[in-house]
Amino acid sequence: MKCKNCGHEIQQGDLFCENCGAKVEPELTRSSKNAQNKQSKGIDVKIIIIAVIALLVIGGGGFFVYQNFIANDKPEYTAQESEEDSKDSDSKSSKLKVSPDELEIEVGENQFLDCNQDDVTYKSKDRNIATVSDSGRVKGIKAGETEVTVTYGDQKVTCKVVVKEDATAALQNSEDYVFPNSNTQLLTEADLQGKTAEQLRIGRNEIYARHGRKFNDEALQNYFNSKSWYSGTVEADAFDEGVLNEIEKKNADFITSHENR
Known part of the structure; x- marks a missing residue:
């Protein structure tokens, strides 16, 4: 080393x-x-x-x-x-919805309810005031209030319906009729109060005259001939009271009962 x-x-x-x-x-x-x-x-x-x-x-x-x-x-x-x-x-x-929730129409007017479901049923609480079709078309029959119930399965929705008398028609009717609404509304004691026997007789026959009945009484026939709404087409002996609705039948009997007093 x-x-x-x-x-x-x-x-x-x-x-x-x-x-x-x-x-x-x-x-x-x-x-x-x-x-x-x-x-x-x-x-x-x-x-x-x-x-x-x-x-x-x-x-x-x-x-x-x-x-x-x-x-x-x-x-x-x-x-x-x-x-x-x-x-x-x-x-x-799937929740049932109906629009509008309150409907206001005039007598004779039609309006549809809008629903978000297809398989629904419609029912009017008072068909004398308003009717409703299977498609949801509501028609005003006479002035008043009622309800339309819409059903979908176990769900139910109600729509308030207010029917009003057409203002123009009401004014015209009041001038041409003794009882303007005797075909759509039941008469009351207040409606007949103050009316003479002749007015009651004319008012009762108005119900038939609306359906075109002619009258054997010349004075009565001349009276209705003077009305713009009247059109006599059915002879007195050929007239069928079956054409009257339930309200008209009840009003005719109601007036008759007061004529005989």
Whole structure:
């Protein structure tokens, strides 16, 4: 072995160079250091490899847990929530709605009810005041108030119907008739109060005259001939009282009972 400082040959076991006095580093010490360095490097590599493997295992396990538990739970919850929302939406859309909720028409006028369902039924509480067709067409018969009930399954909605007398017709009728509404409204004691026997007789025959009946009484016939609304087309002996509606029949009997007093 030679001195690193001067190159002089050094004997084994010398601690210093005989020539220059430099300290001699034993071969064994250097070998041990090299071995330790190599061992240290080997341990570092193993640690790195183990760390990488651990990260892969942890990462893969986390992904597995997310994919199979967390991720799967979310769609299931969303689907359930969506199904409930759908049911709520269906429930809202199937709720029966009728428009308008209050209808005001005149006698003889027609107006349709608007409904958001197809398979519904309509029923008028008082057909003498207003009628309603299967298609929801409401017709005013006489002045008054009633209700139309719309049914859809177990759901029911009512619409208030107010029927008013046409103002123009009412004025014209009051001038041409003794009892302007005797064909649509039941007469009362107040309607007959103050009327003479002749007025009552004319008023009763107005009911028949509306349906075109002629009269054997010349004075009575001349009276109705003077009215613009009258058109005599049916001979007295050929007239059928079956053409009268229930209101007209009751009013005729009611007037007759007062004529005989």
